[in-house]
Amino acid sequence: xxARVAYAGAIHSATPAASSEGEMAIQLAxxxxxxESDVVWLPPFDCGTxxxxxxxxxxxxxxxxxxxxxxxxxxxKGRGSLLGHRGMTRRPTGVQFMHYECELAVxxxxxxxxIAREHAYDHVAGFCIANDYAIRDYLExxxxxxxxxxxxxxxxxxxxxxVDAEHVADPANLSLRTFVNGKLTQQGNTRDxxxxxxxxxxxxxxFMTLSPGDVVLTGTPEGVVNVVAGDEVVCEIDGLGRLVNxxxxxxxxxx
Amino acid sequence: MLSxxxxxxxxxVAPYTLSGSxxxxxxxxxxxxxxxxxxxxxxxxxxAPQAPVLYVKPRNTLVPSGAVVAFPAEVDELEIGACLGILxxxxxxxxxxxxxxxxxxxxLAVNDISIPHPNYYRPSIRYKARDGFCPLGPVTRRVDVAxxxxxxxxxxxxxxxxxxxxxxxxxRNVGRLLQDVTEFMTLAPGDxxxxxxxxxxPRVRRGQTVRIEIGxxxxxTTRLGADP
Numbered sequence: 001x002x003a004r005v006a007y008a009g010a011i012h013s014a015t016p017a018a019s020s021e022g023e024m025a026i027q028l029a030x031x032x033x034x035x036e037s038d039v040v041w042l043p044p045f046d047c048g049t050x051x052x053x054x055x056x057x058x059x060x061x062x063x064x065x066x067x068x069x070x071x072x073x074x075x076x077k078g079r080g081s082l083l084g085h086r087g088m089t090r091r092p093t094g095v096q097f098m099h100y101e102c103e104l105a106v107x108x109x110x111x112x113x114x115i116a117r118e119h120a121y122d123h124v125a126g127f128c129i130a131n132d133y134a135i136r137d138y139l140e141x142x143x144x145x146x147x148x149x150x151x152x153x154x155x156x157x158x159x160x161x162x163v164d165a166e167h168v169a170d171p172a173n174l175s176l177r178t179f180v181n182g183k184l185t186q187q188g189n190t191r192d193x194x195x196x197x198x199x200x201x202x203x204x205x206x207f208m209t210l211s212p213g214d215v216v217l218t219g220t221p222e223g224v225v226n227v228v229a230g231d232e233v234v235c236e237i238d239g240l241g242r243l244v245n246x247x248x249x250x251x252x253x254x255x
Numbered sequence: 256m257l258s259x260x261x262x263x264x265x266x267x268v269a270p271y272t273l274s275g276s277x278x279x280x281x282x283x284x285x286x287x288x289x290x291x292x293x294x295x296x297x298x299x300x301x302x303a304p305q306a307p308v309l310y311v312k313p314r315n316t317l318v319p320s321g322a323v324v325a326f327p328a329e330v331d332e333l334e335i336g337a338c339l340g341i342l343x344x345x346x347x348x349x350x351x352x353x354x355x356x357x358x359x360x361x362x363l364a365v366n367d368i369s370i371p372h373p374n375y376y377r378p379s380i381r382y383k384a385r386d387g388f389c390p391l392g393p394v395t396r397r398v399d400v401a402x403x404x405x406x407x408x409x410x411x412x413x414x415x416x417x418x419x420x421x422x423x424x425x426x427r428n429v430g431r432l433l434q435d436v437t438e439f440m441t442l443a444p445g446d447x448x449x450x451x452x453x454x455x456x457p458r459v460r461r462g463q464t465v466r467i468e469i470g471x472x473x474x475x476t477t478r479l480g481a482d483p
Contacts (some may be wrong), residue, residue: 049311049313049314049315071381073377073378074378074381076310076311076313076380076384078276078278078311078440078446079274079275079276079443080276080440080442080443080446081440138306138439140302140305140306140308141300141301141302141376142300142304142375142376143281143308143309143310143375143376143378143379144376144378145378146306146309147278147308147310147311147439148306148307148309148439148440151309151439152440153348153440207327207380208313208315208316208380208384208385208386209315209386211315255349
């Protein structure tokens, strides 16, 4: 696994190092070992097209009172919404329902079009954790979920690590968990995806060419709750680490 | 494969390269909203759009003028979406309508191609994100465009003028759209924001050539090629 971090004036590739004094440390490619809180964590790879799935776990679809669909519900996000590990995401004053979405992110490594599902994993470079925020107050019934809900600055959190596909034994059996201020609020497993990873890659590549760096956020399970300024939101996936984000209020942005 | 698809634009104004993020705006032309009529207020929509409704034209869709775009085998017609594109030159976050233009590097013709689809409730990725479905014309510097909100938008199919619209028909003009979009998402240098497609959007068949002319901007020509 490797991260992209900014430290002491440059951007580095980094790997986990033995923790010191209770805090995780990382080692930069140039040899330096630094505390994880002393670096700025960036999204762990250069993102191309960001493809996101809605309602791809039956329990979450039920939670939002939707019937399962015949075709994947896919929407696209812009790179301006990207944020790394330990970042801050703004909650606008006055909104009623802002929630996280812990998701397995599948990163494309080999270009392809018309990929059959049995070859889908040949095109996968690796995985990371995604937290795909939404503010439901802004939902409109046009190209729903509309970008004002899903594509806000800081709304697509990726990281901390890019984990090579060869180090993830079974992507179809990974537990996901979200903790808000240390309390477990969301739990699921990728075996419950309505459209699994090979199906999604086959579907998407049936009409668009996928390229290295494109990323598929595979959807979130049941258990989304409202988060407010000051909350620490931690998304975990087996073997991929834990992705930390803090919700902040308008005043931080001088609004 | 990516290099074949990657846009090869020559932009001789800052920021010189595109970021690759291209956004379209749904129903930002009054003619398009009017074409929906009362349906906009009924299920599944319930109300006309309140805030700008955006969608992404991903990098696999971006091609320069002169490109031949593969015509999907399963359809007989494609919808042509002539639209004014705003190229961002300076980071735009919470800009006012009055100051928005200072963040614009230039303007260009965009052809937002779709497979015709009757419903706008769900994102139409399968209809709008095909390879080559977003031809982009040459960029004209902002200072060379006197008023982006009063440009004729003409679509020619095989050299015959088939539709004519005007950017003055926008629900939100350039300044207002940038204000309302950058209230919730920052636009970066090299991003492109489309001003929306007018109705009726012309349809083309396999093998036809489309030319989009917007005011005095560079002409955007695209041939809708044979089967992929």
